[in-house]
Amino acid sequence: MDLALSADEEELRRGARRVLGERSGAKQVRAAMAREDGHDAELWRLCARELGWAGLAIGEAQGGVGMGGVALAAVLEECGRALACVPLLPTVMAATLLDVAGTAAQRAEWLPALAEGAAIGAAAVADTGGAWDVAGVGVSARLENGAWVLSGRKAGVVAGHLADVLVVAARVGKGVDLFVVPGAAPGVERRVMPTLDATRRIAEVTLNQVRLPASARLGDAGEGEAGAALERALDIVGAALAAEQLGGAERCLELSVEYAKVRVQFGRAIGSFQAIKHRCADMLVAVEAARSAAYWAGWAASHAPAELLHAGPLAMATASETFFDVAAETIQVHGGIGFTWEHEAHLYFKRARASAALLGDASWQRERLARRLGLGGQ
Amino acid sequence: MKILVTVKRVPDPEQKVKFKGTSVDVSAANWVINAFDEYAIEAALRLNENAATGEKLGETIALSIGPKDVSQQLRSALAMGADRAILVGGADEELDSFAVARIVKAVVEREKPDLLLMGKLATDGEASQVPQLCAALLDWPQATFAAQITANAEGLEVKREVDTGIEVKQVKLPAVVSVDLRIISPTAVVNGKTPATHAYQEGPRYASLKGIMAAKKKEIKEISLADLGVKAAPVTKLVSAEPPAGRKAGVKVKDVAELVSKLKNEAKVL
Numbered sequence: 001m002d003l004a005l006s007a008d009e010e011e012l013r014r015g016a017r018r019v020l021g022e023r024s025g026a027k028q029v030r031a032a033m034a035r036e037d038g039h040d041a042e043l044w045r046l047c048a049r050e051l052g053w054a055g056l057a058i059g060e061a062q063g064g065v066g067m068g069g070v071a072l073a074a075v076l077e078e079c080g081r082a083l084a085c086v087p088l089l090p091t092v093m094a095a096t097l098l099d100v101a102g103t104a105a106q107r108a109e110w111l112p113a114l115a116e117g118a119a120i121g122a123a124a125v126a127d128t129g130g131a132w133d134v135a136g137v138g139v140s141a142r143l144e145n146g147a148w149v150l151s152g153r154k155a156g157v158v159a160g161h162l163a164d165v166l167v168v169a170a171r172v173g174k175g176v177d178l179f180v181v182p183g184a185a186p187g188v189e190r191r192v193m194p195t196l197d198a199t200r201r202i203a204e205v206t207l208n209q210v211r212l213p214a215s216a217r218l219g220d221a222g223e224g225e226a227g228a229a230l231e232r233a234l235d236i237v238g239a240a241l242a243a244e245q246l247g248g249a250e251r252c253l254e255l256s257v258e259y260a261k262v263r264v265q266f267g268r269a270i271g272s273f274q275a276i277k278h279r280c281a282d283m284l285v286a287v288e289a290a291r292s293a294a295y296w297a298g299w300a301a302s303h304a305p306a307e308l309l310h311a312g313p314l315a316m317a318t319a320s321e322t323f324f325d326v327a328a329e330t331i332q333v334h335g336g337i338g339f340t341w342e343h344e345a346h347l348y349f350k351r352a353r354a355s356a357a358l359l360g361d362a363s364w365q366r367e368r369l370a371r372r373l374g375l376g377g378q
Numbered sequence: 379m380k381i382l383v384t385v386k387r388v389p390d391p392e393q394k395v396k397f398k399g400t401s402v403d404v405s406a407a408n409w410v411i412n413a414f415d416e417y418a419i420e421a422a423l424r425l426n427e428n429a430a431t432g433e434k435l436g437e438t439i440a441l442s443i444g445p446k447d448v449s450q451q452l453r454s455a456l457a458m459g460a461d462r463a464i465l466v467g468g469a470d471e472e473l474d475s476f477a478v479a480r481i482v483k484a485v486v487e488r489e490k491p492d493l494l495l496m497g498k499l500a501t502d503g504e505a506s507q508v509p510q511l512c513a514a515l516l517d518w519p520q521a522t523f524a525a526q527i528t529a530n531a532e533g534l535e536v537k538r539e540v541d542t543g544i545e546v547k548q549v550k551l552p553a554v555v556s557v558d559l560r561i562i563s564p565t566a567v568v569n570g571k572t573p574a575t576h577a578y579q580e581g582p583r584y585a586s587l588k589g590i591m592a593a594k595k596k597e598i599k600e601i602s603l604a605d606l607g608v609k610a611a612p613v614t615k616l617v618s619a620e621p622p623a624g625r626k627a628g629v630k631v632k633d634v635a636e637l638v639s640k641l642k643n644e645a646k647v648l
Contacts, residue, residue: 007450008590011457015585022581052587065587 003295005074008067013074016053019046020082026344029199032085036192038201039162040085047086048117054091055115057240057302058099063112069236073243073298080247083199083347087120087159089244094121096236097167101178101218101229110165110180122163122183123237124205125230129156131360132234134169134176134227139207141170141177141217148212150179153204158358160203161190167218168207175224179216187211197354199347232305235312238359239297242319245355246287246294249323252330252348253283259334276333283326290315290322313369320356320365327352379436379529379551381422382491383460384482386412387444387451388502400618404470411451414497416458417562420582421527422495423459424567429576435569437461439489443468443481449598456593457585463598464489472610475503479511484606486516491552493534498523498556509556519549525560528568 005013023043032040048054057072058064072092079088095114098107098121113119126136139152150170160166166181166188181188187210190203219226257280260271270276297315300308327349331338338345356362370376389395389407396403411419419440426436440455440463442448452463466481473481486494494516499506513520521536525544528535533550539560549555560566564577585593603610631637642648 007453008594011450011454011585011590011593012587014454015457015590019584046584050586051584056587065591067587067591 003070003292003299005070009071009074012067012071013078015051016075016078017081019051020078020084024082024084029083029085029347033198037161038085038192038195038198039087039159043084044086044120045117047084047088048091050117052115052117053088054095054117057092058095058111058115062099062107063115068303069239069298069301070295072240073295076240076244077247077250077294080244080351081251083248083344083351085199087122087162089200089240090123090159090163091119091121092240093123093158093233093237094163094165094167096233096240097123097178097229098180098218100233100236101226103218103220106180106215106218114165119164120159120162121165121167122157122159122203123167124154124157124160125169126156127152127154129154129202130357131364132169132230132237133360133364134230137169137171137176139168139170141172141179143214144211146214148179148214148216150181150207150210150212153206155193155204156202157205158200158202160205161192161201166205168205169226169230172217172224176226176230177224178218178226178229179212180218181207181210181212181216185210185212195354197350199351200354232308234359235297235308236301238312238316238365239294239301239308241355241359242290242294242297242315245319245323245352246290248348248351248355249283249287249290249319249326252323252326252345253280253287255345256280256283256330256333263335270333279329279333283329286322286326290319293318309372310369313365313372316359317362317365317369320352320362323348323352324356379425379492380439380489381426381436381493381495382439382441382486382489383415383418383422383455384494384496384508385415385419385440385442385448385451385455385463386497386500386502387442387448388412388500391501395621397619397621400620401616402619409447409451411454412497412500412502414499414501414557414559416497416582417559418495418497418557419455419458419460421524421557421561421567422493423583424572424578425493425527425529425569427459427569427572429572429578433571435571436492439464439491441466441482441485443473443478444470446600452598453593454585456596456598457589458583459589460596462596465598465600466606467600467602468610471616472612474612474614475505475507475511476613477610478508479515481603481606481608481610482508482512483515484608485601486512488606493551494518494554496554496556498558506556509554513554516552516554518552518554520554520556521547521549522556523558524555525558526566526568527555527557527561529570 055064059066098110114121125132127138141148141150163183168179168181187208189206260276263270293315297311300311331345337343387409390410422438426438438460440460443466496509523538524536525539526537536547538545562581
């Protein structure tokens, strides 16, 4: 296992930092936040259509470049640092579900548009958002004259309001299946929900008797058997989210250290006080641990499916807690200014809080890990 | 047209310069392409493409001189869209402007490009000598500090910003052109094939994923100075380098009267 970035991955990361440094600064992020859809369409066009980021981990046969999980992690880390208001993560989520659960024909039908950035994707798994758990799926699907009919409501769908392609988990009999639902399909109603994290909007997606062709059900296994695919996709997507969280945490640490060096109190830079020094040192240790976990998971996602069973939940738990803790400490290090609307600390704090719940919180991830290690649990 | 673009690696200008004794310490430098060379690559790519159809109109070759690590910067140039690259091996400390110009001349004689396109200066040394030296050694026409380039039947029309306005030069090819910052503005390069209405994005292009993947398959040809028959033999010697003196704290004045008095009697500007 080599976790150092290859020359190509490093080139990609450097390029991503430059693009986002120039195009996703504080001004652009706040402008996107102020929009109803929270979307920086121009930045998305550049990243997805021109630069091809959405196709990073998608195979060449499906229109992507197949650079794998580490390259994806490198780019998402940069997106996280910059709080880029683009639907890269949800598009990766939808593409991963399609890739893991779809048949060859379904992958060929849907993945190229996502890979090329022609379409935005979103994943609607648990009805109330959060953990990708079969138990959380209530939307129902039934076969009616050869067509699937989906009914129910999904809340907390990241970029659900923007998505051209939604991958929706629905209950079929006693199990769960995944369906591809075009955003514009008749009966699909979407509403932007008020969110804590203004840099990443979520939507409520209501499915009113949405009729889909039989081919909309992903995979050709028996009905209601998508549970295993969902588990695997969660680990892959979790590695991607962990990298994004790592980027956010890293930026918070930088902000804290920079501020501690210049803010003078009692005649000295506050960074010279042990209370601040130790906080920053602890933040660095946490960020480095999260980095190891996130990149291990990113690597395992494309090279070692067996290791991903451990690396996936570990990365999600570690990165969620690290980002949240580091963002909270960043506000403390900054003191009064850290509480203001104008300072970016709160944007990272809110992003950290929302991201930690996006795919299931840290304790739920640890429980998954414990089960896989044979340490009991359900 | 066949364009040879020179690419120098420089320590990241965003990083703080470190000193070791009386020289600049680059052991921990983060190396990047000299910004003006990146603009030259962008200008070369714009000259050599029809941006509307994607059709290629010529070959763009990136050239660098230095240790093997410089291939990283050449790889970036290839990812932006250059067709192939040449890396001439050399030790940084032996490469003064005159040595570089003689090496570039030797490569030009081998490659026979129509245009030698360069950044106006490198952001580390800021000497701004190599393009002019190359033109002299090659006995080619030169147009330096180009802010706009238009290809026409006679060669290139180059607009350069001077203190008194815009100077327009017409050069026959082959020629040496060095570029200034404004060459990366959206309509600064006109090649007669890209529609006149086309506006590029401001700045050098970003490397796309496809570009990065394609760059892996492109050639970086390594040549030694011996192959070229050139000796570096620098004619300048770095005696010492030191950081500029730090700024001293200012003086606080009590009131306007004191300020006026100081301006009058001490600074003598009133």
